[in-house]
Amino acid sequence: MHKPVLLNEVIEYLNPQPHENFIDCTIGEAGHSLKILEKTKPDGKILGIDVDAESLKRINSAERLILIRGNFKNLKQIAEDNNFNRVNGVLFDLGLSSWQLDESGKGFSYKKDEPLTMIFNSGQVVTAEEIINTWPEEELINIFKKYGEERFARKIVQKIIQHRRLNPIKTTLQLFEIIKKSIFFSRSGHSRADRVAARIFQALRIVVNDEMENLKHGLEQAFQILNKKGRVVVISFHSLEDRVVKWFFKDLEKQGKIKILTKKPITAGKAEIIANSRSRSAKLRAAMYIGEI
Numbered sequence: 221m222h223k224p225v226l227l228n229e230v231i232e233y234l235n236p237q238p239h240e241n242f243i244d245c246t247i248g249e250a251g252h253s254l255k256i257l258e259k260t261k262p263d264g265k266i267l268g269i270d271v272d273a274e275s276l277k278r279i280n281s282a283e284r285l286i287l288i289r290g291n292f293k294n295l296k297q298i299a300e301d302n303n304f305n306r307v308n309g310v311l312f313d314l315g316l317s318s319w320q321l322d323e324s325g326k327g328f329s330y331k332k333d334e335p336l337t338m339i340f341n342s343g344q345v346v347t348a349e350e351i352i353n354t355w356p357e358e359e360l361i362n363i364f365k366k367y368g369e370e371r372f373a374r375k376i377v378q379k380i381i382q383h384r385r386l387n388p389i390k391t392t393l394q395l396f397e398i399i400k401k402s403i404f405f406s407r408s409g410h411s412r413a414d415r416v417a418a419r420i421f422q423a424l425r426i427v428v429n430d431e432m433e434n435l436k437h438g439l440e441q442a443f444q445i446l447n448k449k450g451r452v453v454v455i456s457f458h459s460l461e462d463r464v465v466k467w468f469f470k471d472l473e474k475q476g477k478i479k480i481l482t483k484k485p486i487t488a489g490k491a492e493i494i495a496n497s498r499s500r501s502a503k504l505r506a507a508m509y510i511g512e513i
C-alpha cells in the first residue's frame with residue numbers, strides 16, 4: 221500500500237484550512253493531496269501536477285482535484301493556465317514514488333532486470349543507457365561524483381568503459397554486476413554494494429531527468445504564486461536536493477521575503493521509518509511568504 225512520507229508534518233507545515241487552494245507539484249499517488257483535500261472542504265481545490273503520465277492514470281478521480289501532466293519547472297505557466305494564479309501553499313515531494321521504483325519497468329531500481337531507461341516521461345531525450353554507453357570517461361566520473369557523491373566513481377567508470385568496448389550495457393542488472401565487480405566488497409559487503417549501486421542509479425536518474433535544474437526553477441516560481449502567508453513545503457531524499465532547498469530559503473529570508481518555518485530539516489520518526497523505509501532519508505523544509513518577490 222502507498223504510504224505518503226511525513227504526512228502529518230506536511231499537513232502541519234502547509235496548514236490547509238477550509239476554502240484554501242493548493243498546488244501539489246509532484247502528485248504521485250495523491251497521498252498527501254487527498255489529506256489536504258479533507259482539510260480544505262467544502263470548496264478548496266488542488267492542482268496536482270506530475271511529469272509521469274502513467275502515474276496520473278493511477279489516481280482515482282476526486283472532487284476538487286485537478287490533474288495536469290507537466291513538469292514543475294514550468295510551474296507558473298501551468299498554474300496560470302489552470303486559473304491557480306494565487307494559492308495558499310505549494311508542495312514538492314521529490315524523487316520517485318514507490319510504484320515507479322518497483323513496477324514502472326523504467327529501470328530505476330538495480331534490484332530488477334529492466335532496460336536502462338530511467339525517464340519519467342517520453343519528452344526526455346537521453347536515456348540512462350545512452351549515457352552509460354556513449355558519454356566520455358571523465359564526464360561519467362563527474363556525474364557519479366557530483367550527483368551520486370560516490371568516492372569510487374573512477375573505478376566504477378573504468379569497469380564500465382572496459383565492458384562497453386565489448387558489449388553495450390543495456391539493463392539494470394548488467395550495470396549492477398559491473399558496479400559489484402569494480403570494487404572489492406567483502407562477503408558481508410552486500411549492503412555496501414547496494415548502497416554504491418543506489419548512488420550510481422541516483423546520479424543517472426538526476427541527469428536523465430535534469431532534476432537539479434527543475435528543482436531550482438520550481439522553487440523560484442512557487443513563491444511567485446503564493447498569497448501572503450502562503451507556504452512552500454519541500455521533501456527531499458538526498459543531500460544535494462536538500463542543500464539546494466536550504467540555501468534557496470536562506471537567501472530569500474535574508475532578503476526579507478520569506479520566513480523559514482523549519483530551522484532544521486524535519487525527519488521521520490522511528491515508527492514511520494519502520495513502517496516505511498523510504499522515509500529514512502526524507503528531509504522536510506518549509507517556508508512562509510511574507511514580502512514582495
Ligand SMILES: C[S@@+](CC[C@H](N)C(=O)[O-])C[C@H]1O[C@@H](n2cnc3c(N)ncnc32)[C@H](O)[C@@H]1O
Pocket residue numbers: 222223224225245246247248249250251252253269270271272275290291292293313314315316317340434
Ligand atoms: C515521491 S513521488 C510523490 C508522491 C506523492 N506525494 C504521494 O503522496 O503519492 C514524486 C512524484 O513526482 C513526479 N515528478 C518528479 N519530477 C517531477 C517534475 N519535475 N515535475 C513534475 N512531477 C515530477 C514523479 O513522477 C513522482 O510521481
